[in-house]
Amino acid sequence: MASWPHQRALWAHRYHKYTHIAGKYWTFALKYLRIQWLKRQAGNRPFIAIILSEQMGDIIACEPVAREVRRRHPDGYIIWVVRQAYVDLVRHHPDLDGYLVEKCPSERVHLLRAGVFDQVYNLHISHRKCKYCPEDPVNPTADQIGLTFDNYYHRGDLLYMFSQAAGLPALTADPKMYIPETIRRQVAALNLPDRSIVIHCQSSHVARDWPAAHWNQLVRWLLDTYDCPVVEVGLQPVVTVRDPRFRNLCGQLSLLQTAEVIRNARLFIGIDSGPAHMANAVGTEGIILLGQLFDFVEYMPYSGRYKRGEGITILNNYGHPCAELPYDWVQEAAWQRLGQPKLV
Structure with a gap:
C-alpha cells in the first residue's frame, strides 16, 4: 500500500491537473468570444496572430518578426500570443495592435483548431506540451523544414530559425526593445550611478550558469580595479560581496525596468x-x-549586432559547459572592454 506522502502527492497532482484542464476550456471559451469581438472591431482588416509565447530570450530575439509581419500586412490587425509573464515584451510594440495571453500550449491548440485567425505565424517548434494536457502542439511548417528541439541550434540563431518555422524568410535583423517613458522615469528614480557594470549570473537552466564563486571573484576584482559601480539583475542574487558600490536589484525590477x-x-x-x-x-x-x-557545442543565439560581433565578446570553451569557462578568460575580456583602469 502506498505511503501517505505518496498518496498526498498523487492527489495533489490530480487536483492541479484537472483544475488546470477545466480552467483551460473556460479560458478558451472566453478568448474565443473575445477574439470574435476583436474581429468585429477590426472590420475588414485581416486578423493575424504571431505565436511565440515563451521564453523571454526567444521573444526578444524574435521581435523583428512583428515588423516583418506588419510589412507584409500593412492593414492587418496583428496580435502576439504570449504567456502572462512576458506580456510587457510585446505590449508597447508599435507594429502590434494587441496581444493575447496564452494559458498553456493546449489552449493554443484549441484556438488554432477553431480557425479564429485569418493568418497565423507560429514560431514554435512542434511537441512542446503542457505538463497536464494531452494535446500535442504541432507546427507543420517547422516539421516540413525538419526543425526540432534536437537540431534547432545547429540551424542558426533564434530569429533565423524561428522565423522560418513561421513560414517567413530567414530573418537577420537587429532586435529592438520598446521601453516607454514611464519605465525610464521609474528607473531614473532608483538613482543608480551612471555607467554601471550590469551583471546577470543565473539563468532558468543550470547548464547555462557560471559558478557563484567566479562571479563573486569577478565583482570583487571589478570594484577593486575600476571606479564603475556594479549592479546585479535577475530573479535570485548570486553575488554576496558587501561594498557600497555594489547594488543588488534581483527580484526588484520588472522586465522592462531590467532592460532600461x-x-x-x-x-x-x-x-x-x-x-x-x-x-x-x-x-x-x-x-x-x-x-x-x-x-x-558551437552555437549562436543572437542575431543583429551581437551576431556581427559589434560591441560584444562571446566566450565559449568549446566542448565544455559554461561552468568550466576559465575565470581568467572573463577577467581578460572585461579588461579589454573596460580599458585602462582608473583605480590601481
Missing part, C-alpha cells in the same frame, strides 16, 4: 539568458558566457 537598467549600463556581463538578449536589443556592449548546452 541594462540600456544605461557601460557594460553588460552575463550568461546566455533573457537579459543577454536585452543587452543586444538595447545597444549595450556585452560579454556573454556560453558553454556546451545539451548536444550544442
Whole structure:
C-alpha cells in the first residue's frame, strides 16, 4: 500500500491537473468570444496572430518578426500570443495592435483548431506540451523544414530559425526593445550611478550558469580595479560581496525596468539568458558566457549586432559547459572592454 506522502502527492497532482484542464476550456471559451469581438472591431482588416509565447530570450530575439509581419500586412490587425509573464515584451510594440495571453500550449491548440485567425505565424517548434494536457502542439511548417528541439541550434540563431518555422524568410535583423517613458522615469528614480557594470549570473537552466564563486571573484576584482559601480539583475542574487558600490536589484525590477537598467549600463556581463538578449536589443556592449548546452557545442543565439560581433565578446570553451569557462578568460575580456583602469 502506498505511503501517505505518496498518496498526498498523487492527489495533489490530480487536483492541479484537472483544475488546470477545466480552467483551460473556460479560458478558451472566453478568448474565443473575445477574439470574435476583436474581429468585429477590426472590420475588414485581416486578423493575424504571431505565436511565440515563451521564453523571454526567444521573444526578444524574435521581435523583428512583428515588423516583418506588419510589412507584409500593412492593414492587418496583428496580435502576439504570449504567456502572462512576458506580456510587457510585446505590449508597447508599435507594429502590434494587441496581444493575447496564452494559458498553456493546449489552449493554443484549441484556438488554432477553431480557425479564429485569418493568418497565423507560429514560431514554435512542434511537441512542446503542457505538463497536464494531452494535446500535442504541432507546427507543420517547422516539421516540413525538419526543425526540432534536437537540431534547432545547429540551424542558426533564434530569429533565423524561428522565423522560418513561421513560414517567413530567414530573418537577420537587429532586435529592438520598446521601453516607454514611464519605465525610464521609474528607473531614473532608483538613482543608480551612471555607467554601471550590469551583471546577470543565473539563468532558468543550470547548464547555462557560471559558478557563484567566479562571479563573486569577478565583482570583487571589478570594484577593486575600476571606479564603475556594479549592479546585479535577475530573479535570485548570486553575488554576496558587501561594498557600497555594489547594488543588488534581483527580484526588484520588472522586465522592462531590467532592460532600461541594462540600456544605461557601460557594460553588460552575463550568461546566455533573457537579459543577454536585452543587452543586444538595447545597444549595450556585452560579454556573454556560453558553454556546451545539451548536444550544442558551437552555437549562436543572437542575431543583429551581437551576431556581427559589434560591441560584444562571446566566450565559449568549446566542448565544455559554461561552468568550466576559465575565470581568467572573463577577467581578460572585461579588461579589454573596460580599458585602462582608473583605480590601481
